[in-house]
Every structure is written in structure tokens, then in C-alpha cells.
Amino acid sequence: MDFFVPFRICGSGLTAQRAKMDVITANLANVDTTRTPEGGPYMRKVVSFSSKPVGRVFDMKLRKALNMVSVGDVEESKEGVRRVADPGHPDADASGFVSLPNVNVVSEMAGMIMASRAYEACVTAFDATKSMALKTLEIGR
């Protein structure tokens, strides 16, 4: 059915924002992690999205224009680690400095707000599409 195309797009948007939220949560949870399996402090993860065509839609023009979103790669941020003087820390080096993750709590919070607002927007678009579909069924009643 035609009305299922926006649902699929909404679904991909919800999945993408969920993934972003998961990555942000992991970054916030690891804000003080100094030990990782790869060695060294935790590195902030950044998720990137890519678009992919929706496929079967009812209009040829829309078929070329519409894109869904899909979760691309989750990569490590290239920012440098924080160096904090804390000689008492078990992971401090010879000069008394500890390498802490390059997670900035404030920017993670901003990203979190953006992800949750985008998620809400997708849900609102879904609801609007659904009410359009149900309104269509009232034709001729």
C-alpha cells in the first residue's frame, strides 16, 4: 500500500536515531574509562548515517527523490585524549598524568537532545501520515 512507504522511511529514521542515542549513551557511560581491551583510554565513538533509496513507491518522480536513512559506520573520534595531572590514579604515567577519554559531556548532552528531538519528529511524521491514511478511509462516509 502507498501509505506504507512513509512508514518505512519513518522506521529507518527511528532506527538511525536509536543507534545515535545508543552511541551517545555509551560515550557518556565511558566518560571516565581509562582501560579498554585495545589499551589506553576509551575513545569517543561517532556514528555516521548514509542514505539509501526507498525502492518501490507509487510515483516515478518520488522514486528518484526519496531516500531512507541507514546507519553507516561507528568510528572513533579523532580528537586527542584529555591529559589530567593525578599522580594518585592507578593508571597515571611516570610524570603523574592520566589519559582520560576524549568525551565532552556537554557536547554529548547536546547530541542527545538532537537525537531525541529527531526521534520525536519521526514519530510525529508517522502519526500525521497515519491520520492522513485514516482520513482517506472516511471518503464517502
Next chain:
Amino acid sequence: MNDIIIGGNPALTPVEPGKAEKEGSGTQTPFGTVLKKTIKDINDLQIKADQAIAKVEVDNSASIHEAMIALEKADISFKAMMQVRNKIIEAYQEIMRMQV
């Protein structure tokens, strides 16, 4: 109801194209076939919604928004089918009321 014929829409061609060729034009489908196929599609959507809920509740292997979207798809297609049913019943009752 096989004598009501829907024609023209290539998307509504029957499941077995060979049968339609035997009947002649190839683009005409008996109304009963269309109705059966639509009901089957809607039933499939209901089953998919059930499976999506089961995946969330039992396996924990799907996300809730996918289950909700499957539910909404099933809901809307079912409501669309109910409208078709209402129209059919209305037409049937109209015929039954005919004076002979």
C-alpha cells in the same frame, strides 16, 4: 460474485497469469480473486505484526518501533479492508431490497 469484473489495473492481475490468458483479455480479473488476494495480504500483515511483537517480547531481538510500525500497518490495512467490506454489504443489502 465472479461476474463482477475489474479491468485495467495491471497491479491487480491474478496470481496465475496463465488462467487469465485462458479467459481472454489478460487484464481483467474476477472481483472474487482480487478480494481473496487482498484479504490474504492483510492476513499476512497481521501475522507479521504478531511475529514482530513476539520478537520483542520473547526473543528480545527486534526493536519496539519496528513492532509498532508493523502493528500500525496491520491496523490501517485492516481498517481499509473493513471499508471495502462495508461497501460490499451495502451493495448486497441494496440488491436484497429490490422490489420484484
